Amino acid sequence: MCNMIRSGELMKYALAIADKLLRVYGPAVRIKLGYNIGWVISCIVPAFHGHSHNRVCQLDWHPMYSEGCGKEDFEGCERFFSASNNLASGTRLSTAFHCHQAIEGHVGFWADRKHIKSGKFIYNNYRQALEIISQGTRALDVYAQDLQTTAADYESYLFEYIEALQALGQEGIRDRAACEQYKKLDYLIIAKGIKGQEITAIKREYLASHRRVQDAEQHVQQLEEELDLDERWLLGSSQYQKMASELHIRKYRRALDNLERSLSSDYLS
Incomplete structure (x- = not known):
């Protein structure tokens, strides 16, 4: 030291x-x-x-x-x-000799305790690593046999399915809003005096929102066939909540990666 x-x-x-x-x-x-x-x-x-x-x-x-x-x-x-850090309070006002003496005693005790526990620490870490490898390997083998996929496909399919469900939900919200706006079109023309491009925009969004919902629905159905899902994951289901949480973490990590990548570009330039 x-x-x-x-x-x-x-x-x-x-x-x-x-x-x-x-x-x-x-x-x-x-x-x-x-x-x-x-x-x-x-x-x-x-x-x-x-x-x-x-x-x-x-x-x-x-x-x-x-x-x-x-x-x-x-x-x-x-x-x-x-x-x-626990040494600070007891050595702040002590002499240099007693400060060094306290540090040496602390280091000696730490070293002895670590030496005694090192065998058990290495053994437990080794067992934990073997267990992680064993359980993960068995699970991946089962998935690979049932789904005819590779390890790289598992998370990507589930994340894609959740993203597709969320996209379908968002398109449904936009479609309902477009329908409500279309129903009020006569009122908007008479009472608000909208005309021309505003009327065309409301009609266009009304038709386009239906097509987007159909496309999103088709994408979800395609993924459900690929994943062999008998029932759709509903918003409140445990599967949906679990994967939605994982997706949220994934998006956070992606955002963090993009931030770090941007900082790296600035650093390299």
Whole structure:
């Protein structure tokens, strides 16, 4: 440990860590090194910090997209730093010696506790990873056999179906509004004095809204046949609510991706 009073998180610390790991484990061992500004060299940016980096950096160095990282988020040091905040209240007015003494005691206790728990931690993570792989593989195999699809199709079909249902609902709302406006056409002509282009626009929207509803209905029916759905997912059904929630999250992530991509373009330019 060292106290970076003036330098901040410079690359020399990451290089020193990499040098130590190579000397301990040897150059033949493949090691993933997480460092907050690791995008400067070939290593992994910790998961939490990665989301503050630009999109290009994330695609290259975020652990989510790096093969071999598994469930590791590379934020172990951050958890230690968070726990060490408890030292502040007891050492703020102490001498330098007693401050260092408290820090050393805290670090020693942390190291011993982590060493004791490390075996169980690795074992539980390994079991959890195997369970995720096993359950996911069985579910995908069943879907592939029943639907004659590949893994890439599953979520895209369901999201497309929900989007189609929502589009059908929106077109239905627009169609009802157009019908109401068309029913009031005589009143609008006599009482409001509309003419020409305004009358034509109301008639055009009345006819066009019917066609859009028919097209949306046909799209939904086509998807229901492809997904082999016996009944349509109604607005209040559990399936609809679950997938609508997933779709909302998906749209949020897409918006976040677009924002990060835009920031990346500005960064690269």
